[in-house]
Amino acid sequence: MPGSPAEIKLVNNAMSNATRRTIMNLLTEANRSKEDIGKAIGQSMLDYHLQLLRQAGLIAIKDEMLELTDFGKNMLESKAERPAGSRNDLLDVRPIEIAEVRQLIPCIADAAKYRVLAQVQPPLGATLKQMEPLFPRARYLENIGALTIQTGNIMITAYSTGKVIMTMITSDDEAKKILENFKKTINEAIEKGIKPVPREKLKVDHAEIYKYLPKTNCHNCGEQSCYSFAIRLVGKETTLDKCTPLLETKYAINLEHLRVLMEYL
Numbered sequence: 001m002p003g004s005p006a007e008i009k010l011v012n013n014a015m016s017n018a019t020r021r022t023i024m025n026l027l028t029e030a031n032r033s034k035e036d037i038g039k040a041i042g043q044s045m046l047d048y049h050l051q052l053l054r055q056a057g058l059i060a061i062k063d064e065m066l067e068l069t070d071f072g073k074n075m076l077e078s079k080a081e082r083p084a085g086s087r088n089d090l091l092d093v094r095p096i097e098i099a100e101v102r103q104l105i106p107c108i109a110d111a112a113k114y115r116v117l118a119q120v121q122p123p124l125g126a127t128l129k130q131m132e133p134l135f136p137r138a139r140y141l142e143n144i145g146a147l148t149i150q151t152g153n154i155m156i157t158a159y160s161t162g163k164v165i166m167t168m169i170t171s172d173d174e175a176k177k178i179l180e181n182f183k184k185t186i187n188e189a190i191e192k193g194i195k196p197v198p199r200e201k202l203k204v205d206h207a208e209i210y211k212y213l214p215k216t217n218c219h220n221c222g223e224q225s226c227y228s229f230a231i232r233l234v235g236k237e238t239t240l241d242k243c244t245p246l247l248e249t250k251y252a253i254n255l256e257h258l259r260v261l262m263e264y265l
């Protein structure tokens with residue numbers, strides 16, 4: 001049982017992170033393999049999170065399975081230390097509404113499709129990060145404070161400010177349906193607690209990157225074409241800022257979307 005200031009600090013640090021609290025929650029239901037935990041919350045920094053929980057004495061590995069220690073169980077039973085992701089953590093969060101759909105403009109990636117900008121109210125702020133386990137193909141990007149969700153060809157980027165961008169939308173009805181599903185999933189979590197779903201890997205390749213480049217083959221980036229720039233980006237042989245046309249206002253959403261995609265490379 002931790003008692004020294006250093007040990008208490010380890011526990012507080014371990015429990016201060018939503019992903020680690022979600023892992024603790026998963027282990028209250030059953031002992032799980034590392035692979036199972038990875039499927040539920042994603043592989044990103046999984047070893048790091050598990051290491052911090054083990055160092056704090058909250059979880060242990062037995063027969064290659066992860067389990068809560070007695071101290072970990074007591075911690076979760078303690079009302080003061082109830083993990084985020086449980087219903088109580090969301091008691092102060094109000095259900096969201098789709099306040100407005102601000103723009104419906106052609107997608108540069110595919111002129112037959114649209115980019116949609118919407119706003120949800122109230123903004124989810126830091127709580128947005130806790131919503132990552134609700135979607136099979138989702139990832140929270142710390143550096144831009146956004147949750148990205150992939151569903152088929154469509155990429156949804158939801159920001160902590162309430163702004164939501166969707167790309168490759170075919171119609172008003174499709175945009176409305178996706179926004180309603182997004183709202184329903186979030187609001188059910190607010191009402192009933194966060195129940196992680198099995199995770200799927202989100203893949204990004206050069207063809208996906210190319211869709212959002214200006215496709216003018218202007219050579220400003222030093223490449224023969226936008227396509228070769230996309231290939232070199234995926235190979236990490238160049239950087240997005242080399243494509244200066246992306247700074248033009250008309251490509252603002254493309255740039256925003258590409259910055260998200262770059263996080264997956």
Ligand code: SF4
Pocket residue numbers: 213214215216217218219220221222223224225226227229242243244245246
């Ligand atoms: S600078 Fe941008 S638009 Fe011009 S060729 Fe390179 S990738 Fe294409």
